[in-house]
Every structure is written in C-alpha cells, then in structure tokens.
Amino acid sequence: NGTGVDAVSGATFSSKALKDAVNDAAEQAGVTNKDAFTSNTVETKAQDPIEDTWDVVVVGGGGAGMAAAAQAAQNGDSVLVIEKNAEVGGNTLVSGGQYQSVMPYLVWDPSDPDATTGKGYDGNEYNKVKSVQGCIDELKTILNWSEEPFDEDYYKDHEYVAGDIEELSKHGVVADYLPTLQALKKEIQAYLDWAQPKLDAGTPESDLTLFSTVNLHIFQTYYGGLRQSADKSSWIYGDVDLVSQFIEDGQDLKPWLEDMGSTFVEDTQPTLIGALWYRENQFIGADVDTDGDGQKEEYKGRWGTYFVAPMTSFLNANDHNQIMTRTTAEELIQEDGRVSGVKATMYDGTEVTAHAKKGVVLATGGYAANIKKVVETNEYWDPEYLNEKTETTNRGSLQGDGITMAEAVGAATTGMGYTQLMPISWVDNGDLAFGGGDYAVYINPTTGKRFVDETSERDVLSLGEFRNGIEWNGHKGVFIEIANAATPIPGPYPYQDEDEDGRQYVRTIGELADLLKEEGFDTDVETIKATIEDYDQAIINGTQPADVSKKQFSALIGDCEKNDDGSYKADTYNLDDAKLRIRFLAPSTHHTMGGVAVDTKRHVLDADGKVIDGLYAAGEVTGGIHGGNRLGGNAITEIFVSGRTAANAITEDN
Known part of the structure; x- marks a missing residue:
C-alpha cells in the first residue's frame, strides 16, 4: 500500500524509521513512480451501504471512546465504535500515558x-x-x-x-x-x-x-x-x-x-512536565486472554493498559459489539430534536448509517493538529509564537471533527481560544519528547543560564522558551535541556542514555563545547558549568539557585553520594566526570482546552445550557474542564473518567 500512512500509534519513533527504510528500499529497487508509492494511492471500491442499530454508538476509539465502550458494554449495552484511523488508540497512544x-x-x-x-x-x-x-x-x-x-x-x-x-x-x-x-x-x-x-x-x-x-x-x-x-x-x-x-x-x-x-507500577507517584505535584500513575501494560485459549498474554505499554484490556472486555461482552476502523464519522442523525445515530464513510467509500437506540458518545479528541483552527481561535498566545508554522505532538487525525458535528446539531462550545503548547517537543518533527522538569535544567542557548522554573506549568515553560530560546533548524523557542544521564526519563522513552542524532546526546561537561559547536550553538560552556554548579549546590544546601528559583528539586545534574536519610554528602560532589543527557527541544501544540459544553453527566449542551437529547461527549472534544492550561497527566484521568461517566449516564437516562 505504499508509505503514505500515519505513524503507528505508540511507535512514532520506530515507525518513522520504518517508513524511511521502506522508501529507501523502494528507490533502490527501481520503483518507477515513487510519488504514487509514497502517497499510498491504492484504488478502492465502495461496497453496499451498511445500516445497523446498536444501543450506543461511540465516535472515536481513543482513550475516552474506549472507556465509554467498555463501561457501556459492562452495563449491558451493545456498542459500536467508529474510528477514522487504521487502529484504535487515538492521541492517547502518543501521549505521555501517565495519569x-x-x-x-x-x-x-x-x-x-x-x-x-x-x-x-x-x-x-x-x-x-x-x-x-x-x-x-x-x-x-x-x-x-x-x-x-x-x-x-x-x-x-x-x-x-x-x-x-x-x-x-x-x-x-x-x-x-x-x-x-x-x-x-x-x-x-x-x-x-x-x-x-x-x-x-x-x-x-x-x-x-x-x-x-x-x-x-x-x-x-x-x-x-x-x-x-x-x-x-x-x-x-x-x-x-x-x-x-x-x-x-x-x-x-x-x-x-x-x-x-x-x-x-504500584509503589510510585512520580511527576511529569507541568504536573505541579507528585501523583502520576505509571502504566506497565496488560495481562489479558485475547484469543480465548484460557491463557493470558502480556501486552506492554499504553497499548496494553489503556486499549487491549478495555477493548477485550468490550468486544467479549456482546457478539454485536464492533469496531469500525478507517471509518470517518461525518454527520449526527437528529430526529425530533434527539440525536439518534451517526452517518459515516469507510476508507473505500462505503456508506455507514449507525443507529443508536440509547445515545451517541462523541470522543473524537481535540484539534491541536488543525493548526489553522488553532490559530483562528487563539485568544492567548502571541501570534509571533503560535502560528501556522508551529509543529504539533498530535496525530494528524486530531482535526476537531467531533466539535464540528456537534455544532451542526446546536451544541455550544467553550474555551476555544486556549491551546496548550508542549514545552518539551522534538525540534525535527514536533513529537512529544517526554520527561519532567524536576530533575533537569533548561538552558538559554545565548546566555548559558537557566531562564525558568522547570517545574512550572506548560504554558509558562513554553513562553519562557520562546522568549529565551533561539531559532534553530527553522523552529523558534529552541533551548538546551541538561540532566544527569543516570536519572531516568519517565514514560515510554526510547533513548535514556543513548545518543540520537539531532535530538539527544550523552556527554561530560568537558565534551559539551564540541557538541554545541557541531550543532551550531554559540554558547559559553563555562557559563553553563557555573550555572549547573550553582543549581546543584542550592539543592545540596537546601537553598535556591542564584538565577531562577525553583519550586521542587528531585535530582542533581552532577554526581553526589547520599546519606541514609537522603541528604547529600557535599564533599563527594563531582560535575566533571558526570555523564550528562543533553537534549534540544522546543514547544509545539499539544492539547486544546476548548470544546463542546457538557454537564457532569457529559450530556452535550446547547447555547441556552439545555441538554441535547441523545448526545454525550467525553475527553478532549469537551471544554470547560482544564481552564486555560492543563496540568500534565490530567488528560488521561479526565478522558477515562468522562468516558465511563457518559456510558453510565446513558444507562441512567434509559
């Protein structure tokens, strides 16, 4: 089918490399029309229209949609999930994943x-x-x-x-x-x-x-x-x-x-970027019998925890339960003021009419990948910083489809002017780089000094990066993150203490000058060294750094032994020999705070605050929850809770 497809959810790093390798192999094999190959132009033919009825129709197979489907199935309802991508997972599979x-x-x-x-x-x-x-x-x-x-x-x-x-x-x-x-x-x-x-x-x-x-x-x-x-x-x-x-x-x-x-992981409460506190829950995966042989199989990562487990529960609950992938919902069916189904089109043009006896749940996510919509609705960011050149951490499918469909049946929206930028994104493609700020320092590439409290909210960090970072490889707000290489980065991070060209390098402070020169940074390493030493000594002595104060510290940048009570042995401090993890990062769009208005049952509301009968919404498609900035890790919590809430409300309403 060629390589003109979205990166595999949850495998952005490896799937990008795979597509590049396939393209190279095709070129070496003498493919005559490489443009057609890379654009995935396979001819398809529409089949006979599909029309059927379920108790609940869920639009979107990401975290919120899968939570709604699993809970509805557990409540005894038959469920259809409509997903525009080739697999369920949505943006949840390219998120940090902790809740x-x-x-x-x-x-x-x-x-x-x-x-x-x-x-x-x-x-x-x-x-x-x-x-x-x-x-x-x-x-x-x-x-x-x-x-x-x-x-x-x-x-x-x-x-x-x-x-x-x-x-x-x-x-x-x-x-x-x-x-x-x-x-x-x-x-x-x-x-x-x-x-x-x-x-x-x-x-x-x-x-x-x-x-x-x-x-x-x-x-x-x-x-x-x-x-x-x-x-x-x-x-x-x-x-x-x-x-x-x-x-x-x-x-x-x-x-x-x-x-x-x-x-x-049952025994930790870590933090992540912009979370403000230590209360994250780290996924491992799932142990589930998916093939019915009586033996549980192990599924690792976000895919296992948030999708294999609830998806298996949902599909096994009722023979009529179904997932339609590569199917795009286009219109809500409304009869006598009640939303009663969804019209959709499959990848091959086949028309789908899905009737919902009890309710429709919109779980289509936000619109951070729709940079035009983000810019048009923006009420918060300086246009110099947020514009149509800004990259995104999101999958390309996050376009705001659900909001558009809801508005067509009278739904109100709220908070549409606020988009969160992810302050730690890869410069080359905007993808989420993962991590936290409690163990790292963010360095201004011009001055060699810290410029922000790294444990601040995500919008605070992103604004600081725009004001103090540089334009590098066509991207604004680029800064240098430095941490001790022995301090693990939380989340599904693929590199840890390995070099990854253009993204991450492991070096000593003495090797840093050559690295920065090679990458085109004109930064005084002696200033960086003095900045790190001042920062580390503040942690050791229980004071604050001289440049920018910091709310929470969890690790030094240099090496230092600890006493049994967790305090540092100051005379063992050593920066010169410490292995440092150096990353080059910048902001990109991540989460849209705006969406359809809902109540606590996740009924969708109209402009007068009245319930639109039969229509529910869950996850990032909704607004009014996170204000103008979302805390790191709150999204996963909210999307799974709201998915369950919507499903339970459908049961209560019927």
Whole structure:
C-alpha cells in the first residue's frame, strides 16, 4: 500500500524509521513512480451501504471512546465504535500515558501519620513515597492563600504572571473554589503540625512522607488553569463541578482498569512536565486472554493498559459489539430534536448509517493538529509564537471533527481560544519528547543560564522558551535541556542514555563545547558549568539557585553520594566526570482546552445550557474542564473518567 500512512500509534519513533527504510528500499529497487508509492494511492471500491442499530454508538476509539465502550458494554449495552484511523488508540497512544491521581495508600495518612507502608488496591503492602525538596514551601503558600474573592481588577493595572502563585495567593480565590481551599488548608495544617517538628530536628524534607490529597489536586488544577486572555478582557478556569468530578472519580480508575487486566507500577507517584505535584500513575501494560485459549498474554505499554484490556472486555461482552476502523464519522442523525445515530464513510467509500437506540458518545479528541483552527481561535498566545508554522505532538487525525458535528446539531462550545503548547517537543518533527522538569535544567542557548522554573506549568515553560530560546533548524523557542544521564526519563522513552542524532546526546561537561559547536550553538560552556554548579549546590544546601528559583528539586545534574536519610554528602560532589543527557527541544501544540459544553453527566449542551437529547461527549472534544492550561497527566484521568461517566449516564437516562 505504499508509505503514505500515519505513524503507528505508540511507535512514532520506530515507525518513522520504518517508513524511511521502506522508501529507501523502494528507490533502490527501481520503483518507477515513487510519488504514487509514497502517497499510498491504492484504488478502492465502495461496497453496499451498511445500516445497523446498536444501543450506543461511540465516535472515536481513543482513550475516552474506549472507556465509554467498555463501561457501556459492562452495563449491558451493545456498542459500536467508529474510528477514522487504521487502529484504535487515538492521541492517547502518543501521549505521555501517565495519569494524575493520588494513591492514598502511598502518601501521608492523618489517621496514621507515622506509617511507612500502606495497603494497595491489590491487598499488598507498599512503602509510602517520600516528599521532594520544595513541596512544603508550596504547601505553606497555599496555607496562606487569601480567602477573599478573586480580585480581577488588580490585574487590570498589573501584569498577570501565570505560574506565580506567591503573587496570585495574595489576590483571593474564585468563589466556587473557596470550600476546596478551606478544606485543603485544614489538611495542610495537620500535615505541617506533624512535619515541622521533624524538620526542626534536622530531618530532611526528602525523608518525610509525601503530602497529597484530592483537594490539593483540585485546587492545583484550578490555579494551574486560571488564565487571562491576551487582551486582558476575560478570565478562564475549570468548572469546579467538572474538575471535582474527574479528580474524585479518578480514584476508581486503577481498580477498574486492573479488573480488566491492566497493570501499573504500584509503589510510585512520580511527576511529569507541568504536573505541579507528585501523583502520576505509571502504566506497565496488560495481562489479558485475547484469543480465548484460557491463557493470558502480556501486552506492554499504553497499548496494553489503556486499549487491549478495555477493548477485550468490550468486544467479549456482546457478539454485536464492533469496531469500525478507517471509518470517518461525518454527520449526527437528529430526529425530533434527539440525536439518534451517526452517518459515516469507510476508507473505500462505503456508506455507514449507525443507529443508536440509547445515545451517541462523541470522543473524537481535540484539534491541536488543525493548526489553522488553532490559530483562528487563539485568544492567548502571541501570534509571533503560535502560528501556522508551529509543529504539533498530535496525530494528524486530531482535526476537531467531533466539535464540528456537534455544532451542526446546536451544541455550544467553550474555551476555544486556549491551546496548550508542549514545552518539551522534538525540534525535527514536533513529537512529544517526554520527561519532567524536576530533575533537569533548561538552558538559554545565548546566555548559558537557566531562564525558568522547570517545574512550572506548560504554558509558562513554553513562553519562557520562546522568549529565551533561539531559532534553530527553522523552529523558534529552541533551548538546551541538561540532566544527569543516570536519572531516568519517565514514560515510554526510547533513548535514556543513548545518543540520537539531532535530538539527544550523552556527554561530560568537558565534551559539551564540541557538541554545541557541531550543532551550531554559540554558547559559553563555562557559563553553563557555573550555572549547573550553582543549581546543584542550592539543592545540596537546601537553598535556591542564584538565577531562577525553583519550586521542587528531585535530582542533581552532577554526581553526589547520599546519606541514609537522603541528604547529600557535599564533599563527594563531582560535575566533571558526570555523564550528562543533553537534549534540544522546543514547544509545539499539544492539547486544546476548548470544546463542546457538557454537564457532569457529559450530556452535550446547547447555547441556552439545555441538554441535547441523545448526545454525550467525553475527553478532549469537551471544554470547560482544564481552564486555560492543563496540568500534565490530567488528560488521561479526565478522558477515562468522562468516558465511563457518559456510558453510565446513558444507562441512567434509559
């Protein structure tokens, strides 16, 4: 069929290389029409039209769609999933894959404050995770947060600096979130009453049990998404009911997925880029009997955890359950004001009419790959930074189809002016590079110095990169990320401590000058070295770097031995011999905050706030949840929760 196809979901790195190799082989074999070969121009012929009926029709086979399908099937409904790509997975398979949700058994428990272990969902005991240097200072900022109504007027005359919670905390809180803040303050105070005497006695913060609660997650989602439009005319933040729902119900995700065969790392709560806290859940894969022989097979990675497990559950529940791939939904069928089905077209032109007796779930994702739509709706980014040359982390299929179909039947939209940029993307193609900021430094290629708190929100990081990075190989905002090569990058990262030309290199500080020169960077390495040494000494001594302060630190850039309590042996510090992981990165579009308006049952709403009968939506196709900026890891939580919520609402409504 040629090579004019999308990269295989979850295998972007390897599939790109495979397509290049196939093209090279075709050229060597003397293919006469290489343009036709690479454009995949295989002739197809439409078959007889297909028309059938299911209880539930799900449009989109990504994370939200598969969650909706699995839950609907478990509720006893027959289900059709319509997926435009050649396989299910959607954008979830090219995401970081971790989901944000505190695991209570791994964190500080006020009912047993000195406990060092907790019982997991599987009944096993796990060591509780440790705090990270800087977390307690952030908790103290929240503890002192003003409970006055949020003062929008203050920011008419003063610049709103996203991510500066020290300043934001002085100017009140949106009324809807006041009860959460008050409850959170009580939780924080109880923790500090336990922790402060230990700190005063010399216990390092990194030797204390981590504080993490549902209320903290809700409140950080609020202030991490509170944003002002570029023209200062409006503010945006997540709807408190939608935010509370996906975070509270996210507590049930792990046992639900594990019951279907998904597997997770049970004893960690890491972080990732722009997450603001340590509450990520790392997938492993799935152990599922997919062929009916009574033996479970192992499926690794996001594909196993988020798709093989729920897909097997959904397909085995009912003989009529079906997935139509390479099929594009084009129109919602509406009869007497009720959405009752979907019209679609298969890859070969075959027309499909899918009737839904109970409801249709839109789970088509966002539109970050539709750069024209992103630019046209933009209310947040300077056009110098976000324009039609901007790359994307998304698959090309993320065009906003579901929003368009929903609008055609009267759906309202919300938050359409806000698109999140991923600050750590590969320069060559815009794909997600994976990682976190707590263990790395971001270097300005011109000055050789740090320019941002690497643990900030994603929009804060991206803006800093545009302002401090350089234009390199045709891309703006390019910066240098440096970390210790022994510190693993979280997520499905393929390189770790290996060189990958144009992307990542492992070098000592003494070898860095030659590397930067080879790559075309005119950066003073001695300045970089001084920057790293100052940064590392701040961590060792429990202070702040001289250039830019940082909320949380989890690792040094250089090498240094540790004491049993987690503190550093300062006299063993060594930067000269440390192996450093150097990456060249830049921002690209990642997640669209805007989408169709929904209520907490995931009914789609019209402009008057009324339910459009028979129509539901889940995942990134919806708006009103993340405000103007999404926390890292919140997407996976929200899409799976909302998929289940929509399916359960269909059951309740019928």
